[in-house]
Amino acid sequence: MDSYYFDEKSKFDARDPLGILYKITFRLIQIKVIKMALIFTFFVHLIMNCLHFFEILSTFDADLLVKYGPTLFPLVYGLATIIFDLMFEKKTAIVLEETFSQMWSxxxxxxxxxxxxxxxxxxxxxxxxxxTILATVAIMFYLPIMEWDIDIYYAIRLFEMKFSPTMSLVFSILYYATIPVLFFSMLCTTFALFYIMSYEKFQTYAINDLLKNISIDYQKIDDWKMMRDQSYQNTMYKRLTICIQRHQLLKRMEVNINQIIFTPI
Structure with missing residues (x-):
């Protein structure tokens, strides 16, 4: 027979089936080297995008938008994910861990x-x-494996126009080095959302399952006896209270995370 866990003091532990996903997103992003890489990538692409937009507005050259648009918009999205990773992912992790400490395994x-x-x-x-595999393959198409990168990246065009060949090469290498970091940030943000939604769904499964089997250890007692059994009534009251409290925790977690995500908006 299945065993059901109604202990109010039960804690979340390492048996989370999505634990590896949690570590990839909320733990890995806290490493200082990765944070520094994200900050460097953010400022590189922020400066390049600002210069790009400035030239578009100052010259009204539609070719700048048509030619570099396919790479411009993914890079802007990448900047948005870096902002989330640096500013909000730690706050989100704190909310999750506070919820985990009060939830069932x-x-x-x-x-x-x-x-x-x-x-x-x-x-x-x-x-x-x-x-992740598809993203890795996609990165290969964003790296300098073609001769016409000057028509793909505004930054490469800018480097070749404004700097000597040697300096242009140095800046181009640094620029290309930021692209995998940008993809990493995009994946982390996506995986973090996957984890949050899946964890909430799984905990809802647990609550529904426990509610369905709330009186599983009273199956051999007649219904009319349970109605008059004070011990049974107290047990049901306690278990229902615990389930309601767990549901409130999930809703509170959802509200707090929504507030964090929509703070910039």
């Missing part, structure tokens, strides 16, 4: 629900791996 539910959670977790991890 995801394997404390019945076997069917636990299997469902593990199955969906494996599917999500598989999609993350595929997405």
């Amino acid at each position: 995801l394997d404390s539910t019945g076997s069917k629900t636990a299997k469902k959670i593990k199955k969906e977790s494996k599917i999500l991890i598989g999609l993350v791996v595929i997405d």
Whole structure:
């Protein structure tokens, strides 16, 4: 028979089936070297994009937008993800950990629900791996493997026009080095959202499963006896209270994360 965990003091632990995804996003981003790389990448692309927009506005040259638009807009999106990673991801992690400390372990539910959670977790991890592979392949097309990069990146055009060949080469290498970092930031933000939504969904599975089996250890007692059994009534009251509190925690987590995400807007 499945065992169900109604202990109000139960804590979130390392048995999270999406733990690897949490470490990739909310833990990895806190490493100082990665933070420095993100900051450097942010300022490089911010300056290049500002110069690009300034030249468009000052010259009204539509070719600058048509030619470099396909790479401009993904790079702008990358800047937005870096802002989230640097300014809001730590706050989001704090909200999650505060919620985790008061939630059930995801394997404390019945076997069917636990299997469902593990199955969906494996599917999500598989999609993350595929997405990472595709992103790695995409990066190859953004790196200097073609001779016409001057027609793809505004920054490369600017370097070749304003600097000597040697300095242009140095700046180009630094610029290309930021592209994988930009893709990393995009992936981290996406994976972080995947994790948050999946964790909330799995905890909802747990609450529903526990509510469904809230009186599983009273199955051998007649209904009319349970109605008059004070011990049963107290137990049901306590378990329902715990489930409601857990649901409130999830809703509070959702509200807090939404406030963090929409702060810039």
